[in-house]
Amino acid sequence: MKTFITTCFITFFMFSISKTVGAQIVISTPSLGGFSQACASSSFNTYNITFSFSPEENLSSTNQFIIELSDETGSFSNATVVYTSAQGSIASSPATLSFSIPTDTSGESYKLRVKSTAPVATSTGSVAFPAYYKIQDTPFSINNLVDTGVYCSGGSYLLTIDNPGTGDNDSPLQYSSLTFNWFKETSPTTSVFVATGNTLSVSQPGTYFAETNYGSCTSNSFSNRVTVSESTTNGTSSISSSLGNPYCATQGSTTLSSINGLSYQWYKDGEEILGATNQMYMTNESGEFSVDVDLGDCMTSASISLDGIGFTSQIDVDLEDVNIIEDNQTLLATITTTASSPEFKWYLNDVLIATETGNSYEINESGNYKVEIAQTVGCVSTKEFQFIVRLAFPNVADIPNLISPNGDGINDTWVIPQAYVNGSNASVTILDSQGKIILKTNDYLNNWPENQIDFKNVNPVFYYVIITQDNKTKKGSITVVK
Structure with missing residues (x-):
């Protein structure tokens, strides 16, 4: 009887061991959860895979599922663990798991596989996919943002990625894992690959730029363009x-x-x-x-x-030549500016026009004008424009020999034909009866006399000499009456 009991116990024990040792599962090839490439960055790095396993009842309560990422060639000989589940947390099939790729991931043929710990099992590798962690994904500068380069005939010009990254320049050279591709433009929208590396020696004219090598993943990690030319002299x-x-x-x-x-x-x-x-x-x-x-x-x-003022401004009037206003018309001067919270001040003959504070001013009289534009936020600074406005000269036929500067608005100044006034390059000279020069100008403005004349004589007489641009001379007298 004792022998029988012992035999039964041994038989039961061996059956239990055989059942435990023989417990196995099969894990399917994982499928990529809605992605064909992993283009990760600090703002996004979560991906899913889905897999099945069978039979479910063979899982131990201590089992863990592990996701492994191959190297960039698809080999799992030195695989990286990117996810490990808690013991017993996954008990039913199919299962979907989330993972993140390491920050040094860079290549076109990565694969994923799933392993279990109790019982031990391993799936086959997934389909290959590109994967890059974009540790730097902003524009960067080459050659200090100088957009041209010149090399002597038979020589070369060196293009370099700027380093270190300071201020607004997030240099990709700060990240030792990154590599770079250089391109030459073939049109405004197309380019060809030239070489890899941190620098590029150029011996052919063209426009060049660099990109961080993120393979088939799109990226904002690219440089400014530099146009390189060959020079034989200067x-x-x-x-x-x-x-x-x-x-x-x-x-x-x-x-x-x-x-x-x-x-x-x-x-x-x-x-x-x-x-x-x-x-x-x-x-x-x-x-x-x-x-x-x-x-x-x-x-x-x-x-x-x-320009060190920190903003740009433009005005739609002529700053070089005189702006002419025709009779019964006005000139609208308008400022466009990038200044923050701008303030405007307008001046006529250096006198502030207190009522004008907008970016435009409707002008209806002659004078020397100035406008100041002030940026009042950030870079506090001021820019100004100066310009001249003149009323159009009346087109009289003859040179008058009589004026009456009495302020009645009629014949108050000596108004001569347009062929001799401002813009005609004619020389106008006025002398008194003693031969003293009273006025001499090449830009007569039909404005003499500007000051009150002393009437020591009843009707003082003055004399004029006009010499035109082609050296023709006009002479005569001007009698001034009250």
């Missing part, structure tokens, strides 16, 4: 301003950068700046800055009209 290039142009001089200096060269000389308003012999020059002034760059076998020069 060429021209450009200058960049680190704070833009215009910039706010009251908030600090801007750095001017030229193209790469062997030596440099900077100028301001045509005058050499002593000691300014580096590729970069820092300033907080406005003006015309230029630089000569020695490239070795040739030279190049560049210039920039630097």
